[in-house]
Structure formats: structure tokens, C-alpha cells
Amino acid sequence: MDIDKDLVRQEYIEKNIYDMQKDLVKQRKIRIFVMSLLLFALVFTIIFGTLESPFDYTLSNIGNHFNLQYRIMFISWALTCGLAIQTAIISLIRLEEYQSKYCTLFVGLATASLIATGVIPALIEDFPFWHAVHTLTSGLTALFLLLSLVPFVRFLSRENPRLRVTLTIWLIIVWIGSILLLIFFGKTGMFEIWFFVSNILFLLYLSLVLFEEKIVKMSVLFLKNEKNLNLAIEKLFVDLERKRILEKK
Numbered sequence: 001m002d003i004d005k006d007l008v009r010q011e012y013i014e015k016n017i018y019d020m021q022k023d024l025v026k027q028r029k030i031r032i033f034v035m036s037l038l039l040f041a042l043v044f045t046i047i048f049g050t051l052e053s054p055f056d057y058t059l060s061n062i063g064n065h066f067n068l069q070y071r072i073m074f075i076s077w078a079l080t081c082g083l084a085i086q087t088a089i090i091s092l093i094r095l096e097e098y099q100s101k102y103c104t105l106f107v108g109l110a111t112a113s114l115i116a117t118g119v120i121p122a123l124i125e126d127f128p129f130w131h132a133v134h135t136l137t138s139g140l141t142a143l144f145l146l147l148s149l150v151p152f153v154r155f156l157s158r159e160n161p162r163l164r165v166t167l168t169i170w171l172i173i174v175w176i177g178s179i180l181l182l183i184f185f186g187k188t189g190m191f192e193i194w195f196f197v198s199n200i201l202f203l204l205y206l207s208l209v210l211f212e213e214k215i216v217k218m219s220v221l222f223l224k225n226e227k228n229l230n231l232a233i234e235k236l237f238v239d240l241e242r243k244r245i246l247e248k249k
Helices: 005-014 018-049 059-064 068-095 101-119 128-159 161-185 189-223 229-236 240-248
Strands: none
Touching: 018 059, 018 068, 018 189, 059 068, 059 189, 068 101, 068 128, 068 189, 101 128, 128 161, 128 189, 161 189
8 A cells, every 4th residue: 555645744743743753764764874884883893803813913003014005994994983883872872862961072082082093103113102192092992982881871771770781791791801802812903803893782782772662662652543553554654754855856
């Protein structure tokens, strides 16, 4: 059955839920965008981190001690990974209506530090000062990411007690796992890959769970008075604004 978008729009306006329907479609688009960005960053991290042996070389070594192509890839990876993590965290903060300007500030600083780490050369023999700055920014990336995520996770644990144990386990996997790899393998690519991959997977989990929860809660309002559930579900995610935008063009 074809859905008459004009009829659906009028129906929602009459029910005073048109704005909510637009928000529902918007949340679904944001979830797809955020998760796609995170998945791309995840694959990019694994590919770049294994261009050379991660047991022998850090990500910085790979990006600075080989060829220009690796150097460009390292900077591109830092940009991609930093922006993906920042986009995900800020989207989740807005989704949960978490009121904390410091959380947003720290995730922005984490992204800036990671990008700076990619841009600043890590060649101690040729540029000892910049190598020291590079080392500092790489450490600040982890620190700022910790300062942005932990308060947000604590907030989520209070708001969603059922997620408390799972969120705690995830934090243990990310941070204790990173520390253990640093102890056993030293400062190598294994430690860095674990840190970024586990954080990205954690954000993917949060994006899946929190956006799904939001969408389900909003969907209940649409479905409770519908006689034909199959048709109602079809109407939930129809982009009613798209046709109007195309008509204006």
C-alpha cells in the first residue's frame, strides 16, 4: 500500500504529534549517521594500526617513520577518529539531555589533542621539541576522553539503573584493558589499537541502545491508538518533510 504523505501529515497535525514525528525521523537519521561514522573509524583504526606490526610499532611510528603515504594516512586517521568520537558523544549527550558544558568541552579538547598528535611530527632525532609536544598531546587525548566519558556514564547509570552493570563492565574493558596491554606490551600499537577500538565499540553500543530506547518510547505514542499496526509502523519513519523540500526547489 502506498502511503499518502500529505494525508499522513494532516493526520499527525490534527493529532498534535506532527513535530514529534519529525523528531522521530530525525533521531533515526542521526543514529544511522553516528553509527556509520563510528564503524568507518573502527575499520580505519584497524587497517592503519596493522599496516606494520602493532607489536613493534606505535601508530605514531607508523605515521612518521616510513613513507609519505603512511604520514597522510596517520593525519587522516586522527581527523576521522577524533571527529567520529566527538560526533557520537555530543549526539548522545543531546539525546539524553545531559546538562554539562564541561563534558562537551573535554570531548572537544580530546579531538583537538588527537588531531594535533597526528599533525605534529614524532621524530625525536630531528625534532626533539615537537616530539615532546606530540607525546604530551597523545596523553592529553586519553585524559580528556576520560574526563568527558566518565561523568556522562555516571549520569546514564543514575538515569538507567538497568544499564549500570553493563556500563561499568564496558569501562573496565576499555580502561583496565588498555592499562594491562600497556604493562605487558609497553607503548606499542597493541595498546593504542585496543584503546581506540574499545572506545569506538563502547560508543557504538551506547548509540545502539540509547537511540533505540528513545525511538521505542516515541513510537509507543504513535502506535497506541492505531488499528492497523503494520501500516502505523510504515508511517512512523516516513520523511514527511522531504516532499515539501523537493517541491520548494
